[in-house]
Amino acid sequence: MVTRPPPRERLDPRARTLWRLSGTLQTVPLVLAVGVGVGVLAWFDVVSLPVAVVAVVAGLVLAVAGVAVVPDLVWRHWRYEIGEAEVDLQHGWLTVTRTLVPMARIQHVDTRRGPLQRRFGLASVVFYTAAGASEIPALADHVADETRDRIAVLANTRDDL
Amino acid sequence: MADGFDVPPRRQHPAWIVLSVVRSLRAFALPLVILLFTGGREGEAWFLAVGGGLAAVGVASRALAWWQFRYEVTGGELRVRSGVLARQERFVPLERIQAVDVGETPLQRVFGVVGLKIETAAGGAAGSDVTLEALTRADADALRARLGAGRRGVAAASGAVAQPEAAVTGLRADGGELLRRLSMGELVAAGATSGRIGPALAVISFGFQLVDDVVPDWFWERVAMEGPGLSLRGIVTAAAIIATAAWLLAVGSTVLTYGGFELRRDGDRLQVSYGLLDRRRSTIPSGRVQAVTVAEGLLRQPFGRATVRVESAGYGKDTAESGILFPFLRRAEVSELLRRAGLDFAVPLDATPLAPLPDRARRRYAVQRGALSLVWLAGVLVAVAAVVPRAPWWWGLAPLALVPFAALYGVLCFRDSGWALDEAGRFVVRGRAVARVTTITAPRRLQRREVVRGPLQRRAHLATLRAAVASGGGGGHFALVHLDEGEAFGLLGRLGPDGRRGTGDGRRT
Numbered sequence: 261m262v263t264r265p266p267p268r269e270r271l272d273p274r275a276r277t278l279w280r281l282s283g284t285l286q287t288v289p290l291v292l293a294v295g296v297g298v299g300v301l302a303w304f305d306v307v308s309l310p311v312a313v314v315a316v317v318a319g320l321v322l323a324v325a326g327v328a329v330v331p332d333l334v335w336r337h338w339r340y341e342i343g344e345a346e347v348d349l350q351h352g353w354l355t356v357t358r359t360l361v362p363m364a365r366i367q368h369v370d371t372r373r374g375p376l377q378r379r380f381g382l383a384s385v386v387f388y389t390a391a392g393a394s395e396i397p398a399l400a401d402h403v404a405d406e407t408r409d410r411i412a413v414l415a416n417t418r419d420d421l
Numbered sequence: 422m423a424d425g426f427d428v429p430p431r432r433q434h435p436a437w438i439v440l441s442v443v444r445s446l447r448a449f450a451l452p453l454v455i456l457l458f459t460g461g462r463e464g465e466a467w468f469l470a471v472g473g474g475l476a477a478v479g480v481a482s483r484a485l486a487w488w489q490f491r492y493e494v495t496g497g498e499l500r501v502r503s504g505v506l507a508r509q510e511r512f513v514p515l516e517r518i519q520a521v522d523v524g525e526t527p528l529q530r531v532f533g534v535v536g537l538k539i540e541t542a543a544g545g546a547a548g549s550d551v552t553l554e555a556l557t558r559a560d561a562d563a564l565r566a567r568l569g570a571g572r573r574g575v576a577a578a579s580g581a582v583a584q585p586e587a588a589v590t591g592l593r594a595d596g597g598e599l600l601r602r603l604s605m606g607e608l609v610a611a612g613a614t615s616g617r618i619g620p621a622l623a624v625i626s627f628g629f630q631l632v633d634d635v636v637p638d639w640f641w642e643r644v645a646m647e648g649p650g651l652s653l654r655g656i657v658t659a660a661a662i663i664a665t666a667a668w669l670l671a672v673g674s675t676v677l678t679y680g681g682f683e684l685r686r687d688g689d690r691l692q693v694s695y696g697l698l699d700r701r702r703s704t705i706p707s708g709r710v711q712a713v714t715v716a717e718g719l720l721r722q723p724f725g726r727a728t729v730r731v732e733s734a735g736y737g738k739d740t741a742e743s744g745i746l747f748p749f750l751r752r753a754e755v756s757e758l759l760r761r762a763g764l765d766f767a768v769p770l771d772a773t774p775l776a777p778l779p780d781r782a783r784r785r786y787a788v789q790r791g792a793l794s795l796v797w798l799a800g801v802l803v804a805v806a807a808v809v810p811r812a813p814w815w816w817g818l819a820p821l822a823l824v825p826f827a828a829l830y831g832v833l834c835f836r837d838s839g840w841a842l843d844e845a846g847r848f849v850v851r852g853r854a855v856a857r858v859t860t861i862t863a864p865r866r867l868q869r870r871e872v873v874r875g876p877l878q879r880r881a882h883l884a885t886l887r888a889a890v891a892s893g894g895g896g897g898h899f900a901l902v903h904l905d906e907g908e909a910f911g912l913l914g915r916l917g918p919d920g921r922r923g924t925g926d927g928r929r930t
Binding site: 264345346352354355356357358359360361362363364365389390391392394 | 734865867868869870871872873874875876879889890891892897898910913914917918919
C-alpha cells in the first residue's frame with residue numbers, strides 16, 4: 261500500500277540511553293512531588309491509606325515504564341535520509357509522521373549539543389526553512405557534523421528561490 | 422546600488438512619544454476605568470500621587486526611548502538602533518525586505534505623521550519586522566523611495582523591467598493600474614455577512630457593565646418594580662435588540678476598516694489600500710506571494726461571495742486584515758482578478774474538478790469533526806451534574822441532542838474537502854473549518870510536506886497530508902485529513918522536486 265520505502269538511516273543507538281537518563285532526570289522530581297503530595301493527603305486523612313499506596317505505586321509503574329520503554333520505541337521508529345533533493349524524515353510509533361523538506365527550501369542548518377548530549381558524544385541537526393525548523397535529534401558527533409555539512413552543501417547548490 | 426542615495430541616521434518625529442504613551446495607556450484602559458469608578462474617596466490623594474508619579478516616569482522613559490531610536494540606510498542595509506538600557510542594533514539587508522506598509526491612524530493624522538511597517542523575510546519571528554510609527558510624510562517618502570529602489574535594483578538585476586517610482590505622498594493609492602475597487606454596496610454587504618459579531622457583542626457587554634457601574638442601584642430597583650418583569654417576551658426582545666446592535670456594530674466596523682478598498686497593480690507589485698479612520702496601504706511584490714486562499718464564510722457562501730488573501734513570507738497573522746487581497750468578491754470573479762494581478766494562482770475555481778476523499782472517510786468526519794466533541798462535553802456535564810446537588814445527572818446529556826447537527830456538519834466538511842494538481846503545476850486544496858477555504862499554491866512553493874498516520878487511520882489505510890508554505894507567523898499551513906494512504910504518499914512524491922521534474926513546473930522566477 262505504502263508506495264515509498266522508509267528512509268534508511270537510524271539515529272545513534274546511544275540515543276536510547278541518553279533519553280532514558282534525561283527522562284529519569286525529568287521524572288524523578290515529578291514522582292517525588294506526587295509521592296509527597298499523596299503522603300500529606302493520607303497523613304491528614306483526606307484519602308485513605310490503601311488509596312494513597314495504590315496511587316503512588318501506579319504512578320511509579322507508569323513512570324518506570326515510560327522511562328524504560330518509550331525511548332526504545334521512539335528510537336526504533338525514527339528514520340532519516342539526506343537525499344540529493346530532499347531531507348526525508350519518519351518518526352512516531354502510534355502516530356507515524358513522514359516529513360519531506362526540499363533542499364532548495366533550507367535556509368540554514370545547525371548542530372546542537374546540550375550538556376547531556378555532550379557527555380554521550382551526541383548532537384542534533386536542526387535545519388530551518390521559511391516555514392519553521394525540523395530536527396534530527398540524536399546523531400553521533402561526527403555523523404552530525406557530516407550531515408550538517410552535506411545539507412549545507414546541497415541546500416546551497418539547489419538554491420532557486 | 423548607489424551609496425550616494427543613502428538615508429543618513431534620523432530620529433522619528435517627536436509625536437512618537439505621544440503615540441507610544443497612548444498605546445501603553447490603551448493596554449491599561451480597563452484597569453484605569455475600573456479604578457476611576459471604584460477608587461475609594463479617602464485614598465484619592467494618595468492614589469493620584471502614585472498614578473501621577475508612574476505616569477511621569479512612563480512619559481520620561483518613552484521620551485528617552487524616542488531619543489535613542491535611530492534609523493538609517495547605508496551599505497545596502499536598513500539599520501535601526503534602539504533601546505535605552507539594552508542597546509539593540511538591527512541590520513536588514515534591503516533585498517530581504519518583503520513588503521512595506523504605510524498606515525495612518527486618526528491620532529497620527531493629528532500630528533501629520535504616518536507609520537511605516539517593514540516586513541522582512543525572517544518568517545515572522547517576534548520582532549523581525551521593523552516598525553517606524555511616526556515619520557513625517559517627507560521622511561516616509563524618502564525612506565520608501567530608498568527601500569523601493571533597493572528592491573528594484575534587485576529586480577532589474579534579475580531581468581525585470583524597472584518601474585518609475587510613483588509619487589507616494591498620499592495614502593490614497595496612486596500609480597499603477599486600478600484592478601478592482603470595493604463598491605459601497607459590497608462594503609455594506611461585506612459588513613452584514615462578516616463574522617465580526619463576536620467582538621461587537623464583547624463591546625456591547627462591556628458597555629452594559631459600564632452602564633451598570635455608573636447607574637445607581639435605586640434605578641434598577643425601580644425598573645424591576647415598575648417594569649414588565651422578567652417575562653419570556655422581555656428576554657427575547659432584549660436578545661433581539663442586542664443581536665441587532667451587534668450586527669450594526671459589525672457592519673460599522675467593517676465599513677471603517679475596509680472603506681475605500683482599492684487593489685492596484687504596478688508592474689510586479691500589488692498595492693492594497695483601505696480604511697476610513699485608520700488608513701492603510703501595503704505593497705506586495707507579486708513574486709513573493711506563496712499561496713492564495715479563498716475563504717467563503719458561512720454567511721457568504723450562499724451568496725457566492727468570498728474573501729481573498731495572499732500568503733507572503735513577510736506577513737504574520739498580527740491582525741485580521743494582514744495579507745488581505747480583496748475582502749469581498751464574487752467567487753466567479755476571483756480567478757479573473759488573480760490573473761489580472763499577475764499572480765500564478767489564477768485557477769478557475771468552479772471549472773477545476775477536485776479529487777474527493779475516499780468514501781470511508783465520511784464516517785470519520787461525521788464522528789470526529791462533529792459528534793465526538795459533543796460526547797466529551799456530555800461526559801463532562803454529567804460528571805458536573807453528578808457532583809452538583811439537586812441537579813439530576815442526566816441533565817448533562819443535553820448536548821447529545823445536537824449530535825445529528827454535528828454529524829451533518831462533519832459530513833459537510835467531508836464533502837467540501839478535496840484537492841487538485843493541474844497541468845500548469847498548481848496545487849489546490851479545499852477544506853472547511855467554519856468557512857470553506859480553498860488554498861491555491863504551487864508545489865515549488867512548499868517548504869515542507871508531511872504524511873501523518875494515526876493508529877486508527879493506519880487500520881483504515883487513511884492518512885493526513887500536511888504542507889506548509891513560507892509565511893510570517895503561524896499561517897501558511899494547510900492539510901487534507903483522511904486521504905487514501907496510497908494517494909497521500911503518491912501526492913507526497915509528486916509535490917516534491919523529483920516528482921514535478923518535466924511536468925512544466927521547471928520555470929524559475
